[in-house]
Structures are given as C-alpha cells and as structure tokens.
Amino acid sequence: MANNALLDRSFAACSHPIRRSILERLAQGEMTVGQATRDFGVSKPAISKHLKVLEEAGAIVRVIDGRTHRLQLQERSLDDAYSWLTQQRELWERKLDTVERYLREQREIKPPPKEPK
Amino acid sequence: MANNALLDRSFAACSHPIRRSILERLAQGEMTVGQATRDFGVSKPAISKHLKVLEEAGAIVRVIDGRTHRLQLQERSLDDAYSWLTQQRELWERKLDTVERYLREQREIKPPPKEPK
DNA sequence: GCTATTGTTAACCTTATGGCTAACAATGCG
DNA sequence: CGCATTGTTAGCCATAAGGTTAACAATAGC
Numbered sequence: 001m002a003n004n005a006l007l008d009r010s011f012a013a014c015s016h017p018i019r020r021s022i023l024e025r026l027a028q029g030e031m032t033v034g035q036a037t038r039d040f041g042v043s044k045p046a047i048s049k050h051l052k053v054l055e056e057a058g059a060i061v062r063v064i065d066g067r068t069h070r071l072q073l074q075e076r077s078l079d080d081a082y083s084w085l086t087q088q089r090e091l092w093e094r095k096l097d098t099v100e101r102y103l104r105e106q107r108e109i110k111p112p113p114k115e116p117k
Numbered sequence: 118m119a120n121n122a123l124l125d126r127s128f129a130a131c132s133h134p135i136r137r138s139i140l141e142r143l144a145q146g147e148m149t150v151g152q153a154t155r156d157f158g159v160s161k162p163a164i165s166k167h168l169k170v171l172e173e174a175g176a177i178v179r180v181i182d183g184r185t186h187r188l189q190l191q192e193r194s195l196d197d198a199y200s201w202l203t204q205q206r207e208l209w210e211r212k213l214d215t216v217e218r219y220l221r222e223q224r225e226i227k228p229p230p231k232e233p234k
Numbered sequence: 235g236c237t238a239t240t241g242t243t244a245a246c247c248t249t250a251t252g253g254c255t256a257a258c259a260a261t262g263c264g
Numbered sequence: 265c266g267c268a269t270t271g272t273t274a275g276c277c278a279t280a281a282g283g284t285t286a287a288c289a290a291t292a293g294c
C-alpha cells in the first residue's frame with residue numbers, strides 16, 4: 001500500500017479518452033498545442049489542462065520553441081504504470097498456475113472414478 | 118479516439134492506492150469485504166464504493182456466499198488496459214527505432230569528419 | 235511599434251470522487 | 265424468535281475534474 005503518487009497520476013492520466021488520444025498521436029511524432037486543440041474538439045484551456053495532467057504524470061514533455069510548444073512523449077513514458085500491470089498479471093498467473101498444479105496433483109493422487117457404464 | 122468507456126474505467130480503477138492494494142491482495146487469493154474494510158482503514162461504505170468501481174471496470178468479481186461476499190480477481194482482469202499500454206509502448210519504440218535508423222543511415226551516407234587531430 | 239498568433243491563467247459552473255454516519259436488508263445462530 | 269454479523273444504500277460534505285469564456289503574456293512579422 002505504498003504511497004505512490006506518480007503511479008496514481010499515471011493511471012489517472014490514461015483514464016481520459018482525450019489524453020489517451022494525445023498519447024497515441026504523440027507516438028507517431030510530435031505535435032503542437034494548437035494542433036491538439038484543433039484535433040480534439042475542445043477549447044485551448046481544456047487542452048492545456050490535459051497537457052498539465054500528462055506532464056505531471058511524466059508521460060509527455062514540451063519543448064518551447066518561440067511561441068509554439070512542441071509536445072513529445074517522455075522517455076520511459078508510463079513505465080511505472082506498465083510495470084505495475086505487468087507485475088500484477090504475473091502474480092495472478094502464478095497464482096492460477098499454483099491452483100492448476102494443485103488440481104492436477106489431486107487427480108494423480110486420487111484419480112476420478114472410471115467412466116460409469 | 119474510439120469511445121472506450123471500459124478502458125476509461127479500467128485506468129480509473131487503477132488510479133487509487135486503495136483499489137490497487139485490493140487488486141494486489143486479490144492476486145494472492147480471495148478475501149471478503151469485511152477483511153478489506155479492516156485491512157485498508159476506511160469505512161465499510163468507502164470499501165463498498167471502491168469494490169463497485171473495480172467491478173464496473175471488469176477487474177474483480179464477487180461470489181455471494183450466505184451473508185459474506187468473497188472477492189476474486191476477474192479472469193483477464195485489466196487486460197484492456199494492459200493491451201493499450203503495451204501497444205502504446207510498441208508504437209513509441211518503433212518510432213524511436215525509425216529515428217535511430219534514420220540517423221544511422223545519415224551517418225553512413227555522409228560520415229562525420231575524421232577526428233580533428 | 236502595432237497587430238496577429240500561440241498558449242496560459244483566472245474565474246466560474248457542473249458533475250464526479252472519496253470520505254463519513256446512520257439506517258436498512260439479509261443471513262446465521264443461540 | 266431475537267439478536268449479532270455482514271454488506272449495501274441513502275444522505276451529506278468537501279474537494280477534484282473537466283469544461284467554458286474572458287483576459288493576459290509572449291513571440292512573430294509587418
């Protein structure tokens with residue numbers, strides 16, 4: 001139950017469709033704030049807030065270039081969220097394997113009765 | 118920018134430390150609502166709400182057993198969130214590879230000047 | 235130096251989130 | 265039956281989230 005605020009923010013960042021769209025778009029290459037505003041059909045302040053959420057989650061960075069801001073995916077963007085999900089899946093699959101092995105061993109020790117009839 | 122409400126809910130479900138703790142705990146094996154309430158130091162209604170969020174995200178299921186509810190991880194729990202992150206990483210890494218290949222090709226076509234002295 | 239462009243900040247509104255207590259429903263057990 | 269146990273629901277509160285418009289700041293270009 002470690003206090004991991006960055007992980008909170010990473011998952012929260014991914015929980016909004018506009019923010020996921022921004023990340024998908026940035027995986028293809030950088031874009032400016034203005035382009036994002038035009039593409040996603042919300043006002044400039046709305047995009048500005050989404051970008052702040054993404055930055056504070058360590059998902060994107062911006063390069064200020066004159067009056068335009070070029071947005072890019074951050075190195076190791078969302079690695080922490082990915083790692084948490086991966087580890088969680090591993091634990092869960094290991095658990096399932098254990099259960100399955102247990103059931104298999106039970107069958108070997110005490111095999112089910114022969115086909116009736 | 119597909120309208121994917123389940124993905125929204127999956128990521129939102131993971132964005133709260135208590136909910137992540139519940140999922141981590143359930144990867145070890147099932148627990149009851151009462152155990153969760155005792156372990157995570159919030160009221161019963163608070164846990165009840167968290168569980169609802171996790172259920173609506175398809176992350177857990179409950180087996181009602183008399184008056185106690187046994188909580189379990191759902192099959193393929195959070196697969197959609199995991200898939201989205203995985204695909205996003207692949208796109209991003211492919212993009213980086215492309216950039217790197219481009220730079221390498223540039224070097225081959227027009228090699229840098231020999232070491233100055 | 236003006237004016238257009240690009241983006242943020244301020245202020246506001248509405249809805250959602252996360253917590254609580256108190257009351258209710260349903261099951262288990264003496 | 266009567267009472268304890270297990271959870272949910274209802275109602276309330278405070279704060280966060282997501283959106284808007286209007287105003288501001290800073291750069292670009294004439």
